[in-house]
Amino acid sequence: MAHGAFETTYAAAGDRYERLPYRRAGSTGLDLPALSLGLWQRFGTDNAYETQRAIILRAFDLGIAHFDNADRYGPPHRAAQQVFGEVLAKDLAPYRDELVLTTKAGNPIGPSPYLKGGSRKSLLTSLDHSLRDLRTDYVDVFYHHRQDPATPIEETVGALADAVRQGKALYVGISNYDPERAHEAAVLLREAGVPLLVHQPRYSIFDRGPELNGLLDLAAADGFGLVVYSPLAQGLLTDKYLHGIPADARAANSAFLSPDVIDDTYRKRAAALDDLARTRGQSLAQLALQWVLRRPEVTSALIGASSIAQLDHNAKALDAAPLTDEELALIDEHGVHGTGLR
Ligand SMILES: NC(=O)c1ccc[n+]([C@@H]2O[C@H](COP(=O)([O-])OP(=O)(O)OC[C@H]3O[C@@H](n4cnc5c(N)ncnc54)[C@H](OP(=O)(O)O)[C@@H]3O)[C@@H](O)[C@H]2O)c1
Numbered sequence: 001m002a003h004g005a006f007e008t009t010y011a012a013a014g015d016r017y018e019r020l021p022y023r024r025a026g027s028t029g030l031d032l033p034a035l036s037l038g039l040w041q042r043f044g045t046d047n048a049y050e051t052q053r054a055i056i057l058r059a060f061d062l063g064i065a066h067f068d069n070a071d072r073y074g075p076p077h078r079a080a081q082q083v084f085g086e087v088l089a090k091d092l093a094p095y096r097d098e099l100v101l102t103t104k105a106g107n108p109i110g111p112s113p114y115l116k117g118g119s120r121k122s123l124l125t126s127l128d129h130s131l132r133d134l135r136t137d138y139v140d141v142f143y144h145h146r147q148d149p150a151t152p153i154e155e156t157v158g159a160l161a162d163a164v165r166q167g168k169a170l171y172v173g174i175s176n177y178d179p180e181r182a183h184e185a186a187v188l189l190r191e192a193g194v195p196l197l198v199h200q201p202r203y204s205i206f207d208r209g210p211e212l213n214g215l216l217d218l219a220a221a222d223g224f225g226l227v228v229y230s231p232l233a234q235g236l237l238t239d240k241y242l243h244g245i246p247a248d249a250r251a252a253n254s255a256f257l258s259p260d261v262i263d264d265t266y267r268k269r270a271a272a273l274d275d276l277a278r279t280r281g282q283s284l285a286q287l288a289l290q291w292v293l294r295r296p297e298v299t300s301a302l303i304g305a306s307s308i309a310q311l312d313h314n315a316k317a318l319d320a321a322p323l324t325d326e327e328l329a330l331i332d333e334h335g336v337h338g339t340g341l342r
């Protein structure tokens with residue numbers, strides 16, 4: 001994907017490390033920004049390159065130096081990494097040492113048996129392809145995107161560890177693993193001398209999975225961090241759907257968020273949470289981000305953004321006072337697990 005040669009006019013903001021706290025990933029040595037930016041949606045052919053570039057650069061200016069990618073992200077698959085690779089080559093190359101770049105493999109990107117799963121073949125060939133797309137020699141974190149019960153975990157974990165030994169990744173992660181399998185992976189990786197850095201589960205006020213299945217406790221016990229995705233429930237934990245579905249919103253344009261989930265039950269719960277946020281002098285989006293970050297096991301909240309304004313707004317999430325026990329109880333009352341999820 002080439003968008004014409006030009007000299008960058010970008011120089012990173014001098015105060016970029018004064019905006020956001022950085023938090024330690026479990027008992028590892030790596031700190032990550034409290035907010036990270038993911039390129040799952042809106043980073044591909046569905047958005048103007050200049051908008052995508054502007055969002056990435058603003059994120060870095062805000063101290064969001066952690067960018068989450070996967071071979072799957074786009075549309076089409078691979079496009080998000082190609083966009084990021086172009087921005088890296090043209091604008092962010094002088095700052096490569098300051099960036100934490102991730103990629104993931106194993107979620108299907110095609111019909112071939114080697115474009116999915118947890119085999120050594122799938123993982124390591126995907127990583128090589130992603131490095132070419134991202135235009136970098138190494139990623140900071142290489143993830144297995146989702147557990148694959150059909151492949152021996154020793155093979156999957158061995159491929160992750162070898163990516164580090166080959167110098168193609170600095171750390172490894174897993175995503176969407178249930179706690180039992182995550183523990184197995186953590187033990188095997190520790191034995192291999194490549195400790196698990198992070199697990200990436202979905203977690204939000206409307207998705208209490210990591211509380212209910214014990215993953216938060218496991219992260220603390222096994223010493224890995226949690227980078228939690230969709231903390232805004234893809235936008236449902238913002239005020240954008242309280243009075244309808246805007247034409248440019250994800251629920252109107254993406255296969256991953258159905259307009260059907262925006263029903264009266266959802267609206268009632270979201271409105272109650274929005275009221276609570278207002279009494280605290282913040283927005284629902286900011287409350288939702290502050291809520292996931294109240295747990296020390298959560299290293300970073302992994303957000304998406306379709307505009308610079310959203311990023312600027314969300315970056316202020318931690319400006320408000322900590323949540324009180326009374327407020328947390330109210331959030332539990334209206335933040336019912338499963339709201340808006342399929
Ligand atoms: N490991 C996995 O399997 C997995 C799965 C999913 C996601 N992820 C990672 O997590 C990242 C984030 O996921 P996500 O995009 O679902 O996260 P999210 O932060 O829950 O949702 C982001 C979306 O919410 C809307 N939004 C954000 N801020 C807003 C604001 N202040 N006001 C109104 N609307 C706002 C925007 O949607 P609009 O387009 O409607 O403006 C934005 O694209 C992904 O990019 C990816 O890196 C990983």
